[in-house]
Amino acid sequence: MKRAIMLSLALSIAVCLILLALYPEADDFRLGNTFWNGMSEASSLLNPTVLGSFSDLPASGHNLTLLLIGPERDFTVDEAEAIARFINSGGQVILADELGFGNSLLEKLNLPLRIDGSLVLDPLFNEKSARLPRARYISTQQEVILNYASIIRGCNEPIIQTTSYSYLDRNMNGEWDSGEEKGPFTVGCIVRLGGGELVVFSDSSIFINSMIKLSSNRRLLLDTIGDRRAILDTTHWSQTLLTTARGFVVRALGVFSGLEARYALIISALVLVAKFMPVERKRVKRVKIEEVLKLNPSWNRQVLEKLAEEIRSG
Numbered sequence: 001m002k003r004a005i006m007l008s009l010a011l012s013i014a015v016c017l018i019l020l021a022l023y024p025e026a027d028d029f030r031l032g033n034t035f036w037n038g039m040s041e042a043s044s045l046l047n048p049t050v051l052g053s054f055s056d057l058p059a060s061g062h063n064l065t066l067l068l069i070g071p072e073r074d075f076t077v078d079e080a081e082a083i084a085r086f087i088n089s090g091g092q093v094i095l096a097d098e099l100g101f102g103n104s105l106l107e108k109l110n111l112p113l114r115i116d117g118s119l120v121l122d123p124l125f126n127e128k129s130a131r132l133p134r135a136r137y138i139s140t141q142q143e144v145i146l147n148y149a150s151i152i153r154g155c156n157e158p159i160i161q162t163t164s165y166s167y168l169d170r171n172m173n174g175e176w177d178s179g180e181e182k183g184p185f186t187v188g189c190i191v192r193l194g195g196g197e198l199v200v201f202s203d204s205s206i207f208i209n210s211m212i213k214l215s216s217n218r219r220l221l222l223d224t225i226g227d228r229r230a231i232l233d234t235t236h237w238s239q240t241l242l243t244t245a246r247g248f249v250v251r252a253l254g255v256f257s258g259l260e261a262r263y264a265l266i267i268s269a270l271v272l273v274a275k276f277m278p279v280e281r282k283r284v285k286r287v288k289i290e291e292v293l294k295l296n297p298s299w300n301r302q303v304l305e306k307l308a309e310e311i312r313s314g
Contacts, residue, residue, distance in 0.1 A: 029070050029208065029237065036210035042221065048230035054082045061091015061196055065228040068093060070204035071101040071236035080108035088194030092228055096201040098150035101236070112154040113189055115202050120151050120185055121174070122166040127214060130174065135162045135187050142216040149203035151185035160188025199224055
């Protein structure tokens with residue numbers, strides 16, 4: 001009975017781990033997320049290297065682009081210094097953020113531009129909603145579609161701007177009110193530092209799956225990066241318990257991707273099954289000693305009781 005319980009428990013844990021590994025990614029911006037809020041489309045275009053720690057950021061940024069998409073925490077001094085070295089050595093950094101966490105990086109880089117944080121709407125030029133305003137790439141006049149974007153203050157070299165019909169919805173009521181600022185607003189800006197450049201977009205969602213196919217959004221991404229190799233920062237995204245557990249399981253299962261490792265896993269599983277599988281024994285019908293003595297009165301009771309005990313113990 002104990003072996004059966006242990007085997008059932010082991011199989012249940014194995015099934016749970018497999019289901020966890022197969023559970024689709026659903027968190028914002030994840031490369032493996034094929035839903036509307038993921039970046040699987042951008043991943044197929046760029047095939048970026050995932051940056052899990054800023055200690056792994058290359059010292060030279062030559063021919064490289066670092067993507068800082070939708071940061072959910074402030075940047076530290078050490079991270080800002082690493083990014084500054086990366087840019088000054090020829091690297092390109094793309095910061096896409098409407099919430100304002102990127103301002104901590106801009107401040108530490110001693111740059112004047114800031115992400116405002118307020119929502120920009122356009123009731124006339126939009127993609128079916130004022131919250132999806134159209135903006136123009138200044139150099140080509142191509143249109144891009146924004147998604148719940150903000151604006152950039154203090155930019156000396158704007159590259160994308162909204163129309164003059166856009167406005168900042170300070171009180172978030174979806175309507176223009178007296179005193180609310182009108183456009184055009186800068187939503188894309190470039191800053192040249194040393195041998196590299198920092199490109200800032202005040203919209204973290206511009207390259208997600210549901211947006212990258214709209215208008216010239218895909219072209220904007222490809223034109224901005226050019227032939228550089230992309231690196232994606234994942235350290236500034238919050239990690240849910242499910243995401244953390246899934247990542248651990250996927251990495252663990254990756255160890256068994258080799259043929260020899262798979263054979264070792266199968267053999268180990270068979271050994272565990274053999275160890276814990278209960279062995280079915282032939283059932284012996286229990287016979288009362290009194291009935292035997294009635295049929296054979298001359299037999300010794302003590303001997304019969306000893307035999308019965310040995311049979312019951314197997």
